[in-house]
Amino acid sequence: MAVVFEKPKSLANVPLHYCPGCPHGIIHRLVAEALDELGIEGKAIGVAPVGCAVMAYDYFNCDMIEAAHGRAPAVATGIKRCRPENIVFTYQGDGDLASIGMAETVHSAARNENITVIFVNNAIYGMTGGQMAPTSLPGQVTQTSPYGRDVNHCGWPIKVCEMLATLEGPEYITRVAVNNVKNVNKAKKAIKKAFQNQMDGKGFSLVEVVSACPTNWGMTPQQALEWVESDMLPYYPIGVYKDRSAAKEEG
Amino acid sequence: MAERVLMKGNEAIAEAAIRAGCRHYFGYPITPQTEIAAYMAKKMPKIGGVFLQAESEIASINMVYGAAAAGMRVMTSSSSPGISLKAEGLSYIAGSDIPAFVVNVQRGGPGLGGIQPSQSDYFQATKGGGHGDYKMIVLAPASVQEMASLTIKGFNLADKYRMTAMILADGTIGQMMEPISFEDAQIETYEKPWALTGTNCERKHNVVNSLYLQPDELEKKNFERYERYKAIEQTEAMWEEYMMEDAELCVVAFGIASRVAKNAVAAARAEGIKVGLIRPITLWPFPTQALNAAADKVKGFISVELSMGQMIEDVRLATQCKRPVALCNRCGGMIPSPDEVLDSIRKAQKGEF
Amino acid sequence: MAKLTFQTDLCKGCGLCVNACPKGCLTIAADTINKKGYSPAVMAQPDKCIGCAFCATMCPDCIITVEK
Numbered sequence: 001m002a003v004v005f006e007k008p009k010s011l012a013n014v015p016l017h018y019c020p021g022c023p024h025g026i027i028h029r030l031v032a033e034a035l036d037e038l039g040i041e042g043k044a045i046g047v048a049p050v051g052c053a054v055m056a057y058d059y060f061n062c063d064m065i066e067a068a069h070g071r072a073p074a075v076a077t078g079i080k081r082c083r084p085e086n087i088v089f090t091y092q093g094d095g096d097l098a099s100i101g102m103a104e105t106v107h108s109a110a111r112n113e114n115i116t117v118i119f120v121n122n123a124i125y126g127m128t129g130g131q132m133a134p135t136s137l138p139g140q141v142t143q144t145s146p147y148g149r150d151v152n153h154c155g156w157p158i159k160v161c162e163m164l165a166t167l168e169g170p171e172y173i174t175r176v177a178v179n180n181v182k183n184v185n186k187a188k189k190a191i192k193k194a195f196q197n198q199m200d201g202k203g204f205s206l207v208e209v210v211s212a213c214p215t216n217w218g219m220t221p222q223q224a225l226e227w228v229e230s231d232m233l234p235y236y237p238i239g240v241y242k243d244r245s246a247a248k249e250e251g
Numbered sequence: 252m253a254e255r256v257l258m259k260g261n262e263a264i265a266e267a268a269i270r271a272g273c274r275h276y277f278g279y280p281i282t283p284q285t286e287i288a289a290y291m292a293k294k295m296p297k298i299g300g301v302f303l304q305a306e307s308e309i310a311s312i313n314m315v316y317g318a319a320a321a322g323m324r325v326m327t328s329s330s331s332p333g334i335s336l337k338a339e340g341l342s343y344i345a346g347s348d349i350p351a352f353v354v355n356v357q358r359g360g361p362g363l364g365g366i367q368p369s370q371s372d373y374f375q376a377t378k379g380g381g382h383g384d385y386k387m388i389v390l391a392p393a394s395v396q397e398m399a400s401l402t403i404k405g406f407n408l409a410d411k412y413r414m415t416a417m418i419l420a421d422g423t424i425g426q427m428m429e430p431i432s433f434e435d436a437q438i439e440t441y442e443k444p445w446a447l448t449g450t451n452c453e454r455k456h457n458v459v460n461s462l463y464l465q466p467d468e469l470e471k472k473n474f475e476r477y478e479r480y481k482a483i484e485q486t487e488a489m490w491e492e493y494m495m496e497d498a499e500l501c502v503v504a505f506g507i508a509s510r511v512a513k514n515a516v517a518a519a520r521a522e523g524i525k526v527g528l529i530r531p532i533t534l535w536p537f538p539t540q541a542l543n544a545a546a547d548k549v550k551g552f553i554s555v556e557l558s559m560g561q562m563i564e565d566v567r568l569a570t571q572c573k574r575p576v577a578l579c580n581r582c583g584g585m586i587p588s589p590d591e592v593l594d595s596i597r598k599a600q601k602g603e604f
Numbered sequence: 605m606a607k608l609t610f611q612t613d614l615c616k617g618c619g620l621c622v623n624a625c626p627k628g629c630l631t632i633a634a635d636t637i638n639k640k641g642y643s644p645a646v647m648a649q650p651d652k653c654i655g656c657a658f659c660a661t662m663c664p665d666c667i668i669t670v671e672k
Contacts, residue, residue: 057458
């Protein structure tokens with residue numbers, strides 16, 4: 001018998017601190033698989049966010065740095081501009097990337113920084129206990145929108161991929177999900193491509209991964225994945241929002 | 252005779268940084284320090300370096316954090332309101348024990364304040380500025396030559412102690428031109444085994460981090476860091492003494508204020524008043540030894556500052572309140588004249604503090 | 605014939621593998637508690653396993669190794 005599935009080398013052999021059923025673990029694994037399969041673990045430098053994935057620096061076997069809340073793309077820029085031969089990625093949540101770090105996100109995309117951004121959108125602040133995120137859905141009940149997100153009071157959720165795709169700068173902007181096996185496999189391909197783009201010097205590649213937060217959504221892990229399908233994906237459709245190289249090849 | 256070139260203070264910092272091996276500059280425009288960015292924008296691409304204008308002060312200090320963590324000599328520069336924005340990054344850099352070099356060419360505050368020279372960021376620079384227990388090495392140049400030499404010194408100290416070295420200058424020294432020489436520049440290099448270089452699959456991964464969720468671990472880290480700070484306090488304080496041998500009064504001033512004060516001291520000496528000057532060159536570590544020794548000889552101190560009186564607190568602490576300390580100050584971009592300082596000296600001579 | 609190996613002590617009993625399995629091979633061992641205090645996922649019907657690795661694909665804690 002041959003091993004057909006095992007833990008990737010780039011993922012450290014330590015228990016993850018995430019809640020039961022939290023897809024962060026799946027997304028970590030996909031990143032680690034991409035590093036393994038592209039043979040870039042030894043060149044990779046990862047930037048961890050503030051949020052549930054803050055301790056990602058312990059989970060990846062490559063060199064890691066922990067950034068201030070929202071600043072991961074700036075930190076990654078600093079590293080990449082010094083060490084262009086290394087592979088630099090950030091791993092950020094929705095509060096980190098789309099709220100407090102929006103300026104860093106937009107400007108690193110506009111500069112087409114040659115980095116890979118993994119953006120985990122689960123529509124809530126997990127680490128602090130379930131507050132409204134910039135991507136919380138209209139009507140979504142959270143600790144700080146206890147009567148449901150009222151868009152007249154606190155505005156509309158931000159569609160990061162759609163917004164970034166309007167910029168000239170970035171190379172590759174795509175949205176995937178990890179709510180079922182098929183989507184996880186697609187997400188893997190997108191993440192791998194986002195790293196391959198960096199290796200090819202193509203520039204800023206962002207993969208938005210629509211994820212779940214069973215604990216703060218108040219659901220079982222399986223219910224949460226079903227809510228991704230029924231409520232999240234209609235608002236945040238899966239798809240490639242920008243792929244400059246593919247567009248060039250086509251026409 | 253060393254070769255001398257005429258340079259603006261801000262440009263001297265930029266040129267010295269390049270000579271110190273800095274090849275990465277990240278910054279955001281703000282008066283009165285923008286000449287540093289302009290100089291870097293011109294020079295860096297020609298010497299294989301990187302100049303990048305960031306989207307904000309916050310982004311620029313975090314780019315510095317990343318580049319410094321990658322093991323590079325890197326810098327940013329700004330002026331007072333911009334340094335407030337950088338405070339977040341400075342705290343993370345301290346908490347991660349990463350060397351960085353930061354310039355504050357101060358302007359008047361608070362708020363948007365003004366664009367004229369000031370020394371009112373003394374507290375911000377020497378007492379923290381950002382959150383948490385930490386220190387920065389703070390260097391206070393009083394001439395264009397010192398803008399250059401303290402920049403090189405700052406890069407050396409930052410690498411040696413794995414912390415931020417800050418030049419705390421002011422708009423006057425930043426803008427004025429004086430002849431300077433780079434001939435005495437001593438560039439020190441330090442191993443950086445902690446740097447993010449990629450593991451090359453040959454070593455355990457390096458982690459640059461300031462998060463310690465276990466309180467005992469965080470306490471241990473802070474204790475260790477303060478042991479290092481203690482060693483710096485004992486060995487790295489720098490100051491200049493002027494006419495202190497027989498002084499009965501001591502003026503304390505740094506930066507541009509010290510140059511005004513020096514003139515006033517000379518004028519007071521001409522009147523027969525035995526007064527000297529101690530000029531702190533490092534504001535942290537503060538030259539406590541020199542001040543405390545002076546307190547045993549003089550009958551009082553005069554702190555001359557371009558602020559509402561910030562360094563005066565350190566003068567009192569250093570001298571353990573053994574002698575009275577008067578304040579001679581202007582602020583908001585105003586600079587005291589030598590006559591104003593002379594008046595304070597005359598008053599102190601009469602015992603009026 | 606395929607073989608699954610679980611790092612049972614790291615299992616948080618979330619059940620995503622159980623739901624992902626197209627053959628209904630897996631179950632949560634409700635009468636067992638692992639070191640972390642969770643009832644872990646276990647193989648209930650090994651004969652049915654086809655080694656598709658859907659379970660491992662959905663496992664957030666990466667505790668399943670699949671051999672075929």
